[in-house]
Amino acid sequence: MSEDGRQDGGARRGRRPRMADVAARAGVSLVTVSRALGQPQLVSPETRQRVTAAVAELGYLPDLVAGSLASSQTRIVGAVVPTLANSFFAASVQGLSEVLDAAGYQLLLGNSGYDTRREQSLAAAFLGRRADGLVLTGSRHEAALRGVIAGAGVPVVETWELPAEPLDMVAGFSNDAAAEAMTAGLLDWGYRRIAFVGLPDGGESRSDQRRKGWRRAHADRGLEAGPHIAVEDANSPVGGEAALERALALAPAVDALFCANDTLALGAIVACQKAGVAVPGRIAVAGFGDFDLAPHLVPGLTTVRVPGGEMGETAGRMLLDRLAGRRVEPRVVDLGFEIVRRASA
Numbered sequence: 001m002s003e004d005g006r007q008d009g010g011a012r013r014g015r016r017p018r019m020a021d022v023a024a025r026a027g028v029s030l031v032t033v034s035r036a037l038g039q040p041q042l043v044s045p046e047t048r049q050r051v052t053a054a055v056a057e058l059g060y061l062p063d064l065v066a067g068s069l070a071s072s073q074t075r076i077v078g079a080v081v082p083t084l085a086n087s088f089f090a091a092s093v094q095g096l097s098e099v100l101d102a103a104g105y106q107l108l109l110g111n112s113g114y115d116t117r118r119e120q121s122l123a124a125a126f127l128g129r130r131a132d133g134l135v136l137t138g139s140r141h142e143a144a145l146r147g148v149i150a151g152a153g154v155p156v157v158e159t160w161e162l163p164a165e166p167l168d169m170v171a172g173f174s175n176d177a178a179a180e181a182m183t184a185g186l187l188d189w190g191y192r193r194i195a196f197v198g199l200p201d202g203g204e205s206r207s208d209q210r211r212k213g214w215r216r217a218h219a220d221r222g223l224e225a226g227p228h229i230a231v232e233d234a235n236s237p238v239g240g241e242a243a244l245e246r247a248l249a250l251a252p253a254v255d256a257l258f259c260a261n262d263t264l265a266l267g268a269i270v271a272c273q274k275a276g277v278a279v280p281g282r283i284a285v286a287g288f289g290d291f292d293l294a295p296h297l298v299p300g301l302t303t304v305r306v307p308g309g310e311m312g313e314t315a316g317r318m319l320l321d322r323l324a325g326r327r328v329e330p331r332v333v334d335l336g337f338e339i340v341r342r343a344s345a
Helices: 019-026 030-038 045-058 064-071 090-102 116-128 143-152 175-188 205-220 237-249 262-275 308-323
Strands: 076-081 106-111 133-137 156-159 169-172 194-198 228-230 256-259 284-286 303-305 332-334 338-340
Touching: 019 030, 019 045, 030 045, 076 090, 076 116, 090 106, 090 308, 106 116, 116 133, 116 143, 133 308, 156 308, 169 308, 175 194, 175 205, 175 256, 175 284, 175 303, 175 338, 194 205, 194 237, 194 262, 228 237, 237 256, 237 262, 256 262, 262 284
Parallel strands: 076 106, 076 133, 133 156, 156 169, 169 332, 194 228, 194 256, 256 284
Antiparallel strands: 303 338
16 A cells, blocks of 8 residues: 555555556556456457456456447347246356357346246346347247337347247247157157147247147147147146146046146156156156256156257357347258157157
């Protein structure tokens, strides 16, 4: 501490540390500090480490508002997911975050609770804070959201679906094609009365698309689809347990359950174990998503594996390319899916 009350590096007691203080402490220029914080890929790892250490020592907080006014970019991306209650979207968020972080961008995350009005509110809040881009889940949005996005003029990537009319860019897969393939697999394996377990019609776009694929697989073979067992909560195993009870009430017709996600399938398998119902001897169970727990269930869960992490990474790269002024082609990327057969079916 010097006689005039300054800390090493020039930060005065009682005032907020400035970028000049960080530069003095790290022994670099103001420009280098700015690059290390905003575009870390442009400086050497050694220099970046010195700047990071100085920031930590001084407790420096960048003035993001001033920086965004000067550069016209905040280096913030907003993302909205339907739920944080399970791991369904976690891999996508992780992949997106890693790509953005490596390029010096920060991720703001919002949970819509499957409510399109809440999604619109979150997107507007992100854009009101001058987010440079948005990542949205699915294709069902409030009509007003399109106007909000058009007015903001920022790049947008929709994920987890392949919308017919994209807002801008897409990194996703076909939910109905994946469900059709899963149902066709069950039919090929000898199951003939396959019930679909998902939200009610119109409850959520991905569940609707998966139900559509389940029906089409039957229609393509001239078969009548089994019952649609609607659940109110698709994010809790309780819904799967209730679905099993309803399926058994239809016995002996139903011989397989195709659940709209692995959480429902988990509930159905647990309910079978409680009731002493053999899986797959009496009833087969298939899910969607290939959660981390899926291969460890007893029996292991047959499911649709989707590239969650790759979706997030692809969305991040698309945004970064657009923000760098590069042309993004193709604007719609279909990342596909995989049927994973395990012991439950």
